[in-house]
Amino acid sequence: MAQTKLSRGAEWRLERMLYRLEQGSLAINKLDDKVLRDLIKRAAISSHPDGFSSSSRLGDGGRGQSDSTPVESAAASREKPQRDELSKRVKHIESLITFIDVAAHEIHSNIGEIYRVEEEKAQRPVQTTPCLVCEAAPAEIAGYCRADYDVWRNYGNPDRLRWEMFKKQTTSVDGLLMVPKCPPPADGRSARRGPWKTGVQQDLTRSGSAL
Numbered sequence: 001m002a003q004t005k006l007s008r009g010a011e012w013r014l015e016r017m018l019y020r021l022e023q024g025s026l027a028i029n030k031l032d033d034k035v036l037r038d039l040i041k042r043a044a045i046s047s048h049p050d051g052f053s054s055s056s057r058l059g060d061g062g063r064g065q066s067d068s069t070p071v072e073s074a075a076a077s078r079e080k081p082q083r084d085e086l087s088k089r090v091k092h093i094e095s096l097i098t099f100i101d102v103a104a105h106e107i108h109s110n111i112g113e114i115y116r117v118e119e120e121k122a123q124r125p126v127q128t129t130p131c132l133v134c135e136a137a138p139a140e141i142a143g144y145c146r147a148d149y150d151v152w153r154n155y156g157n158p159d160r161l162r163w164e165m166f167k168k169q170t171t172s173v174d175g176l177l178m179v180p181k182c183p184p185p186a187d188g189r190s191a192r193r194g195p196w197k198t199g200v201q202q203d204l205t206r207s208g209s210a211l
């Protein structure tokens with residue numbers, strides 16, 4: 001992977017993570033079949049009455065059973081029969097090992113998710129708004145797709161709102177067309193197409209005079 005220039009703070013974060021990973025993998029590598037097999041075996045044996053005292057707790061420095069009075073021991077064994085300290089520790093180790101696996105998977109799935117999102121973002125086309133007339137093609141010029149813009153221009157730039165209603169055949173609540181007829185060209189504009197086409201009248205006049 002290409003080396004990226006990082007800030008001092010980021011470089012320190014990276015160093016810390018790499019250090020943790022190194023320490024972690026060194027520690028994990030020490031946990032092999034032999035070590036775990038031995039632990040399981042010890043836990044199985046210690047579930048017998050002569051195992052560790054049930055009065056000692058995790059992290060209390062391994063207090064021996066001689067510290068507890070016979071009364072305490074009797075009370076403890078009545079409260080938590082068969083709760084052996086060693087097998088509890090082994091179970092704790094077991095869940096921590098599961099934790100390592102879960103954590104590693106969680107890290108990788110998060111990394112994967114980051115790349116997936118980035119990739120999706122890169123592939124997504126630039127956000128476009130649809131054409132106000134056909135509502136399908138992306139708007140390119142003045143809110144219309146190129147084709148609809150050209151048509152609108154050819155009709156002499158009629159009032160946009162009326163033009164859009166006419167083209168979309170927008171109806172009122174009672175089902176009547178809001179703009180049933182093609183709106184006229186804008187002031188100072190002439191239509192090259194449609195019913196307001198200036199040439200239509202001229203053509204008619206011409207053909208009329210020709211007769």
Ligand SMILES: [Zn+2]
Nearest residue numbers: 131134145148
């Ligand atoms: Zn369009």
